[in-house]
């Protein structure tokens with residue numbers, strides 16, 4: 297039988313019928329069904345389809361060890377947030393809300409002691425970030441690993457500006473104390489544009505979308521026997537909280553970075569006075 301528009305899905309789905317892994321068969325069947333539906337709906341010319349293939353090729357070519365353009369593409373389509381949201385529904389229970397990983401978790405965060413600063417260069421408004429990692433019933437999670445990374449006060453991650461920031465600036469891997477508590481020093485991050493010098497940036501320009509994300513600090517919190525949480529704490533009052541380019545804001549993750557004027561505490565913690573302070577407790581869901 298000739299390949300036809302009416303039978304295209306059946307023909308291609310049948311070609312996957314002997315796939316031994318049932319989940320792979322299910323996913324390929326769904327992909328073919330929706331992809332062909334999209335093509336019948338949007339009816340691209342051959343030239344448009346070549347442009348689309350060229351776009352995906354350019355996305356792949358833009359990726360290297362410090363740049364992940366495919367994650368960025370998934371992010372601006374809301375796909376990353378949809379997968380995150382569905383995963384949280386599946387297993388997170390009463391845990392802290394999750395949000396996107398983003399493309400900048402590309403170097404390992406240096407291990408640091410509680411109270412250390414993750415800001416290794418001058419500039420920015422000093423802040424203290426504190427919190428406690430617990431189970432949903434309030435039981436502390438001693439030794440929980442808290443991996444944080446953030447942009448600087450100009451909105452750049454270390455890997456974006458290697459001449460201005462040493463690798464590891466704005467990053468730290470901490471272990472919570474016996475009571476599940478953690479604290480570290482940093483600077484208040486700025487809002488920033490996602491990278492626009494690649495194909496995803498061209499797409500945003502062509503569709504008149506802005507590239508900005510509200511100011512935030514990334515967290516991955518994990519511990520033996522608990523479901524890890526990938527999330528952010530957002531800075532209250534930051535521009536773009538209402539129109540994040542990657543749809544990642546959840547109100548429960550927004551925190552005041554409140555001004556503190558307390559010379560004794562500043563002195564004890566190695567901060568200039570005044571400084572700003574945010575509190576971010578994290579709830580992990582036990583596995584199983």
Ligand code: BEZ
Nearest residue numbers: 368371398399400490542
């Ligand atoms: C980030 O927050 O690092 C990020 C997330 C998605 C796209 C670009 C950047």
Ligand code: FE
Nearest residue numbers: 398447512514
């Ligand atoms: Fe970020």
